[in-house]
Amino acid sequence: RVERQKIVDFVDFYTSSRGYLIQAGTFPELTDATDLCGYKVAVAKGTTMADAITGLSDTWVADGKDAIEGQIYPDQSACVLAVQSARADLTILSDHAALAIAQASDGALEVILRPNEGQDINGLVLRKGDLLGPMQAAIQGLMDSGALLEIFTTWNLQDLMLTTATAN
Numbered sequence: 079r080v081e082r083q084k085i086v087d088f089v090d091f092y093t094s095s096r097g098y099l100i101q102a103g104t105f106p107e108l109t110d111a112t113d114l115c116g117y118k119v120a121v122a123k124g125t126t127m128a129d130a131i132t133g134l135s136d137t138w139v140a141d142g143k144d145a146i147e148g149q150i151y152p153d154q155s156a157c158v159l160a161v162q163s164a165r166a167d168l169t170i171l172s173d174h175a176a177l178a179i180a181q182a183s184d185g186a187l188e189v190i191l192r193p194n195e196g197q198d199i200n201g202l203v204l205r206k207g208d209l210l211g212p213m214q215a216a217i218q219g220l221m222d223s224g225a226l227l228e229i230f231t232t233w234n235l236q237d238l239m240l241t242t243a244t245a246n
Contacts, residue, residue: 097176116144
């Protein structure tokens with residue numbers, strides 16, 4: 079990101095990390111990724127989780143834990159269907175996508191947020207120049223007025239919003 083700041087400016091106002099999408103009420107608590115041992119985890123082909131799930135499972139099996147049954151699907155939609163049909167216990171995706179899918183499921187799906195897994199800071203990317211100050215002030219104004227919270231709440235993303243718009 080520091081390299082990119084040489085050619086563009088950033089105004090950050092929300093985070094993203096991982097979300098575990100599950101059938102509602104199926105997991106009382108998942109405290110960390112080692113709790114995935116013994117479960118069927120659907121991941122989309124070509125994603126970082128598809129690459130990582132086998133290695134994670136092998137590491138934990140070596141530590142005496144049950145294997146993770148990693149199920150590779152062609153895309154995230156197929157992973158969600160696997161969870162909905164109980165072929166998989168959960169799928170792992172970006173938290174904002176998981177929250178939107180859960181919201182659209184009429185209560186059938188829910189999300190376990192994993193804020194310490196794959197955390198990114200997000201916002202606007204601007205051409206380098208004089209827009210940074212006005213855009214940061216505009217986003218901060220939306221935050222201060224509550225308008226941005228209202229927008230994020232509409233989409234069930236309120237837990238991802240930062241309280242201060244930061245620049246670069």
